[in-house]
Amino acid sequence: MGLDSPPKTWYATAMLLMLLQSTTSGGPRGADALSSYNCSPSPSLPWRAAPSLPRSAVRMAASGKELGGGADPEVDRRRWLGGVARTASLVGGAAACSTGCCSPRAAYGLATIALPAPEAAAAYDVARNQVQDAMFAQGMAIGMVDYEREAAPAKKRLFGRLFSSLEDLAEPTVVEVGMGSFPNALYYKGRKGVDIVGVDPNDRMEMYARDSAARAGLVPADSLRIVHGVSEALPLEDNSVDAVVCTLTLCSVLDPERSVAEMRRVLKPGGRLLFWEHVLSQTNPALARRQIELTPAQVRRADGCHLDRRTGEVIHAAGFKKLDMEYLELKNFALLNPTVCGIAYK
Numbered sequence: 531m532g533l534d535s536p537p538k539t540w541y542a543t544a545m546l547l548m549l550l551q552s553t554t555s556g557g558p559r560g561a562d563a564l565s566s567y568n569c570s571p572s573p574s575l576p577w578r579a580a581p582s583l584p585r586s587a588v589r590m591a592a593s594g595k596e597l598g599g600g601a602d603p604e605v606d607r608r609r610w611l612g613g614v615a616r617t618a619s620l621v622g623g624a625a626a627c628s629t630g631c632c633s634p635r636a637a638y639g640l641a642t643i644a645l646p647a648p649e650a651a652a653a654y655d656v657a658r659n660q661v662q663d664a665m666f667a668q669g670m671a672i673g674m675v676d677y678e679r680e681a682a683p684a685k686k687r688l689f690g691r692l693f694s695s696l697e698d699l700a701e702p703t704v705v706e707v708g709m710g711s712f713p714n715a716l717y718y719k720g721r722k723g724v725d726i727v728g729v730d731p732n733d734r735m736e737m738y739a740r741d742s743a744a745r746a747g748l749v750p751a752d753s754l755r756i757v758h759g760v761s762e763a764l765p766l767e768d769n770s771v772d773a774v775v776c777t778l779t780l781c782s783v784l785d786p787e788r789s790v791a792e793m794r795r796v797l798k799p800g801g802r803l804l805f806w807e808h809v810l811s812q813t814n815p816a817l818a819r820r821q822i823e824l825t826p827a828q829v830r831r832a833d834g835c836h837l838d839r840r841t842g843e844v845i846h847a848a849g850f851k852k853l854d855m856e857y858l859e860l861k862n863f864a865l866l867n868p869t870v871c872g873i874a875y876k
């Protein structure tokens with residue numbers, strides 16, 4: 531598993547493509563971005579066909595280039611138009627729902643997607659290598675099945691706690707920071723009227739995220755908005771969301787402290803941050819040494835992923851009112867076994 535996994539044929543081909551790309555493009559991210567993740571397709575899992583990507587007005591209004599582009603009247607106009615289109619689609623959806631034909635129900639009380647601070651977006655939303663992004667997105671979508679399977683019991687408990695604490699809210703807004711291919715979709719199953727906002731700088735993740743949402747039955751898609759953005763400059767207003775979910779993302783961000791501060795900023799008072807992150811081992815010095823040694827290579831080849839982060843300490847220092855945090859170790863993922871997870875309360 532992890533860095534020690536033997537490459538499979540498809541994976542070797544993918545790596546070759548990425549290496550070729552990296553030597554010609556000079557992109558900011560590593561050449562073999564998938565290697566640390568358990569990327570070999572599970573024999574029982576059919577290769578996922580990429581679903582078609584809906585390009586709705588909402589998506590246009592909230593897409594990365596526009597959000598990252600600063601104050602531009604054309605952008606504002608299109609964002610506004612997106613809002614109008616969305617309202618129209620919601621009205622249509624409401625009519626459909628009133629006939630009892632659509633389940634689960636869409637969310638209607640939507641959090642506003644805002645332009646992030648332009649300097650922060652410029653500093654942190656850096657240029658990306660599209661080929662590597664596509665490879666990484668596909669690798670995450672199909673290669674983390676075993677990891678997710680092992681993590682599932684603990685993640686299920688965590689999400690269960692989160693959603694039961696949101697039960698009194700008719701339409702909670704939940705922001706998935708670094709949504710990726712949205713493996714967490716299955717934990718939203720059956721939650722009615724959740725307004726889900728996914729934020730990710732890798733635009734190639736969206737089609738897999740939408741696919742995961744559809745597989746988990748999180749339709750209609752109106753309740754899922756996916757926007758380009760980074761955790762260091764979240765495209766959301768202060769005190770505007772009920773929960774933030776951040777799983778396996780703080781290992782990859784440029785600035786973990788700033789990212790957690792941003793998550794806290796956008797949470798309403800009393801809002802919750804659910805986190806699940808692989809970290810530096812706290813119990814095994816030999817493993818910790820290896821994680822530190824291998825981090826530079828890992829950063830280069832796994833989309834900025836650090837094996838040696840002390841993410842628990844970062845969350846602890848972020849000024850949350852209450853923090854329920856657990857350190858646990860998975861069994862089968864070598865350098866990715868040590869994990870911190872929990873819920874922080876603003």
Ligand SMILES: C[S@@+](CC[C@H](N)C(=O)[O-])C[C@H]1O[C@@H](n2cnc3c(N)ncnc32)[C@H](O)[C@@H]1O
Pocket residue numbers: 654670674707708709710711712713714729730731732735759760761762776777778779782783784
């Ligand atoms: C290892 S994947 C995890 C994805 C998903 N949360 C999961 O649990 O599988 C890391 C994700 O973080 C995203 N990411 C990288 N840098 C980021 C940043 N600065 N802000 C937000 N997301 C980021 C990547 O594009 C990728 O989708």
